[in-house]
Amino acid sequence: MKTLVKNGTIITSTNEFKADILIENEKISMIGNDLSVGCDKVIDAEGKYVLPGGVDNHSHFEALNTDGVTTNAGYDTTWVALKGGTTTIVDFCTNEPGMNLMDSVDYRLNVRSKGKLAPDMAMHACCTDYTEETLDEIPKLVEFGIPTMKLFLAYKPTPLYMDDYKLLKCLKKAGECGMTMMVHAENPDVLDVERNAMAEKGCLAPKYHYMTRPPYGEAEAVSRAIRFADATDCPLCVVHVSCIEAAQVIQEARAKGSLVIGETCPHYLVLDKHKMDDPDFDQACRWVCSPALRDKEDQEYLWKCLNHDWISIVGSDNSSIPLYQKHWGEEDFRAIPNGCPGAGDRLNALWTYGVEKGKITKQKLVDIYATLPAKLNGIFPQKGAIDIGSDGDLVIFDPEYKGTITVESNPTGIEYNVFEGMEQIGRADTVLLRGEVVVENGEYLDKPVFGRFVPGKPYGLAYELKK
Numbered sequence: 001m002k003t004l005v006k007n008g009t010i011i012t013s014t015n016e017f018k019a020d021i022l023i024e025n026e027k028i029s030m031i032g033n034d035l036s037v038g039c040d041k042v043i044d045a046e047g048k049y050v051l052p053g054g055v056d057n058h059s060h061f062e063a064l065n066t067d068g069v070t071t072n073a074g075y076d077t078t079w080v081a082l083k084g085g086t087t088t089i090v091d092f093c094t095n096e097p098g099m100n101l102m103d104s105v106d107y108r109l110n111v112r113s114k115g116k117l118a119p120d121m122a123m124h125a126c127c128t129d130y131t132e133e134t135l136d137e138i139p140k141l142v143e144f145g146i147p148t149m150k151l152f153l154a155y156k157p158t159p160l161y162m163d164d165y166k167l168l169k170c171l172k173k174a175g176e177c178g179m180t181m182m183v184h185a186e187n188p189d190v191l192d193v194e195r196n197a198m199a200e201k202g203c204l205a206p207k208y209h210y211m212t213r214p215p216y217g218e219a220e221a222v223s224r225a226i227r228f229a230d231a232t233d234c235p236l237c238v239v240h241v242s243c244i245e246a247a248q249v250i251q252e253a254r255a256k257g258s259l260v261i262g263e264t265c266p267h268y269l270v271l272d273k274h275k276m277d278d279p280d281f282d283q284a285c286r287w288v289c290s291p292a293l294r295d296k297e298d299q300e301y302l303w304k305c306l307n308h309d310w311i312s313i314v315g316s317d318n319s320s321i322p323l324y325q326k327h328w329g330e331e332d333f334r335a336i337p338n339g340c341p342g343a344g345d346r347l348n349a350l351w352t353y354g355v356e357k358g359k360i361t362k363q364k365l366v367d368i369y370a371t372l373p374a375k376l377n378g379i380f381p382q383k384g385a386i387d388i389g390s391d392g393d394l395v396i397f398d399p400e401y402k403g404t405i406t407v408e409s410n411p412t413g414i415e416y417n418v419f420e421g422m423e424q425i426g427r428a429d430t431v432l433l434r435g436e437v438v439v440e441n442g443e444y445l446d447k448p449v450f451g452r453f454v455p456g457k458p459y460g461l462a463y464e465l466k467k
């Protein structure tokens, strides 16, 4: 199977040039001017940009919650990522109830996602049930192709929560085997103090969610995790950085040479906390995620961080939690499951509110949405690059498109879109996954299930620095 993409303007993380791209047997085999070869399919990309397929460092297509009851929309909704220009998701595999991580990975790959994946998928392990066996599993996960793991420094007293003892033990082991540790950084005691105080006053509306998750609690946990990671020589990725205070901790640590990488998310870049002020619980609960949405100034600072590479990656943190689960108990902010959908809107949010507003360049966009996430996960240059030998994963991007985001035009797999009503400029017009057209005219083609597991190599983004 040969596919030729002609006349497009290629954008990479460092460059912009007009060229044709030939994909043969799933891989890019030629890049050059006026390629004329016999082909099964020719796509004319005149007037369009050709970007590497997106790599989403952060999705939870299946339940994050380990209570066995809360579910996200599931792997059969992963097509929303493809429609939005993401050809590889990196999904979090938590402990299945009663299972260790390796068995949970096997269950995810061979049962839960079987026959359902639309994009390709790499994986992060996510320890939600620490036992001493967890430490033995770390090298096994790396060897299997999962060189990243997330730990929750919040959610005390659930099994998700990792105290300093567990954090340090995991970091030591991970540092020895080339695993990059990821942390959800919020100080659990700060949260408890603030949340209990609000609840005692009877303040239970969704807006108290952001009022009780202060930036200093996030910054404190980030700085503690970095100190531990430094001491154990373990590469660290701080996921979903939301605020100035936390970003500055990462910025200073990077300046001093710490192996720390920051990730933020589209919702922290374009939405602010006042979304949760809506008096209607069923509206306000949609924006409850952790860390919480912040202020306009935080958004501005996060864009600046991306430009300075103080924060390196934008992942969606897609958590497609249906409304009935967002509001399934008392009207109490503490009962709302945390997380927002967004896997389909990462590229258009970065383009509309980043490139179009002059906040980032097109090259920076490619870097933070495809190239650096692929490097972090050890799947570069197979993914995240337009290069000879890379997978034929391409986004043919129409910069002329103008629209308004609605859940109908920009589906999430559930009933709402947290960017509803916002302007959108540009869109993924055509998307190729390993040479196969999976999105055309902005619409998902509903191909028979197509995604594959992509194993990652150890050390990820820290590899160059560790040498």
Ligand code: DUC
Pocket: 060, 064, 184, 239, 240, 289, 290, 291, 317, 319, 338, 339, 340
């Ligand atoms: N952390 C995430 O990464 N996603 C959703 C909720 C959370 O706490």
Ligand code: ZN
Pocket: 184, 239, 240, 290, 291
């Ligand atoms: Zn988290």
Ligand code: ZN
Pocket: 215, 243, 244, 294, 295, 297, 298
């Ligand atoms: Zn602030």
Ligand code: ZN
Pocket: 058, 059, 060, 317, 318
């Ligand atoms: Zn997440």
